[in-house]
Amino acid sequence: MNTIMPYHEDTKHHLDRYARSAGQMDWNNQPDPFRFYEGTPQISLPFLRQEPKAAHQDLYLRENNAFQPVSLETIGGFLELSLALSAWKAVSGSQWSLRINPSSGNLHPSEAHLILPAFETSGTGVYHYNPLLHALEQRAEFPSGLWQKIQRHFNADGFFIGLSSIFWRESWKYGERAFRYCNIDAGHALAGLSMAANLFGWRVIYLNALSDKDVSTVFGFDRTSWHEMEAEQPEMLCFVCDARHTPLPRSLPPDLVSRFSTLSFKGTPNRLSREHVNWEIISEAAAVSEKPKTDEKRYDYGNAPLLKQADSSLSASKIIRQRRSGMAYNPEGAISKEQFLSILDKTLPRNQFAPFDVELGGPCVNLLLFVHNVNEVEPGMYFLVRDKNPNAIKDACEPRFIWEPVEKNFPLYLLQVGDFRDIATHVSCHQDIAGDSAFSVGMIGKFRDVLEKSAWKYRHLFWESGMIGQVLYLEAEAHSVRGTGIGCYFDDEVHKLLGFNDNTYQSLYHFTIGQAIEDRRLFGYPPYHHL
Ligand SMILES: Cc1cc2nc3c(=O)[nH]c(=O)nc-3n(C[C@H](O)[C@H](O)[C@H](O)COP(=O)(O)O)c2cc1C
Structure with missing residues (x-):
């Protein structure tokens, strides 16, 4: 190879x-x-005697x-x-x-x-x-x-x-x-x-x-x-x-x-x-994809102001500690437009703004969104363009998408109105969690051009996707819903849906956020009860 x-x-x-x-x-x-x-x-290592005072x-x-x-x-x-x-979980022995x-x-x-x-x-x-x-x-x-x-x-x-x-x-x-x-x-x-x-x-x-x-x-x-x-x-x-x-x-x-x-x-x-x-x-x-030595690089992501935020009353450490993957979702569970935009806003890199200020590199991953149940947002397919280049991804997509901006000064675009629950489920290996949620995500990375120059960036593209996933997990908890990472998806079905005819962009990771249905068969124990 x-x-x-x-x-x-x-x-x-x-x-x-x-x-x-x-x-x-x-x-x-x-x-x-x-x-x-x-x-x-x-x-x-000692455990925290007092939780950090930090808020959401x-x-x-x-x-x-x-x-x-x-x-x-x-x-x-x-x-x-x-x-x-x-935590520890237990079921039937x-x-x-x-x-x-x-x-x-x-x-x-x-x-x-x-x-x-x-x-x-x-x-x-x-x-x-x-x-x-x-x-x-x-x-x-x-x-x-x-x-x-x-x-x-x-x-x-x-x-x-x-x-x-x-x-x-x-x-x-x-x-x-x-x-x-x-x-x-x-x-x-x-x-x-x-x-x-x-x-x-x-x-x-x-x-x-x-x-x-x-x-x-x-x-x-x-x-x-x-x-x-x-x-x-x-x-x-x-x-x-x-x-x-x-x-x-x-x-x-x-x-x-x-x-x-x-x-x-x-x-x-x-x-x-x-x-x-x-x-x-x-x-x-x-x-x-082994990384060689490279020149030291610094990245400036700018300081774009945050949108008006839907705040959570949960503390930062509570949000971190209670994060869990949803295993099933209630299709009736909606989130508000303000929550939806606040969640997406946190995935945009900014200077002195965690986690993307670890400075992996310039943003390469955009979010394809299947909106199912977000109040005041029409169900349909959207793109959040994180890489600041809507024209490039637009050129790679089906020409029939409308690319209508949703919010002033925010890189979210409506591609097509419609009910995408079945399609989202279908492309995510038939997993209902992708269609029963409030919205689900396909992370679409700039691919061929990045990798032709540096094969090691293959790993970075997945790291960046994982980082976005972590933000989505925590934001879901903050807004009293739940998220699940989705590694199982049919790659080329996503590409076909968007009309990609080469590998300029590729789907790298999926995610879903909605009102989770708890599995009541599971018992929980505190994380360090065994010590
Ligand atoms: C990269 C990645 C891919 C995942 N893919 C799936 C998936 O396809 N379907 C699913 O139901 N859960 C998926 N999950 C969720 C994991 O199963 C879950 O994180 C794991 O069981 C641990 O549970 P927790 O997240 O509640 O700690 C994925 C998680 C990650 C990080």
């Missing part, structure tokens, strides 16, 4: 053929959803949150509100955990690693976050002077957090399409980190110049003895510091990266499954 295109093409679901997967679940080899680095010193809008607005010094307490709180467990961040099939391929300064009870070094125990596992200790050098480079107090993916966790169930899902999940986790950081007055910045090899070196992945098929693949490294601190570098200089290659990494990764299926196409896709 020389380009990422064959992977994308091969992993489309079609009406008459789904992308290849095992076809049935091999329960004996279900991967352990938790990674442990056995033999590492463990530091239990403070999830997004950086200026509203006071800076809190970085300590084990605040890092514990930051992880508790981004990647920790959020089986029990499973759920997390603050969503994941396709609840399989959780994303792992987090941190580089931390010394605190009273812990030394400077590289750590893995274990969400089951809400604990850090120390993988490497720093020699004296290294942290100070890093701090001088950033000219700021802060710490690093990065994400990796274990493809096998997803491919166990989803086979070849799993590489897409791992990247969407990483985007959800990144947005979750960015918004949780905000509640402590911090900002997460993606270090966009680093290569995947650099990230692998920093986390010691190249010096870890992995069980076959269970290696963690580096996704990204971010710096976290006082949100008011600008400008910041977007890289680590090579001499600092090479200092990590001299560290001794402890810990043996636990075995996740006894046997595996090797989906070679995933390793090939990972290889062709």
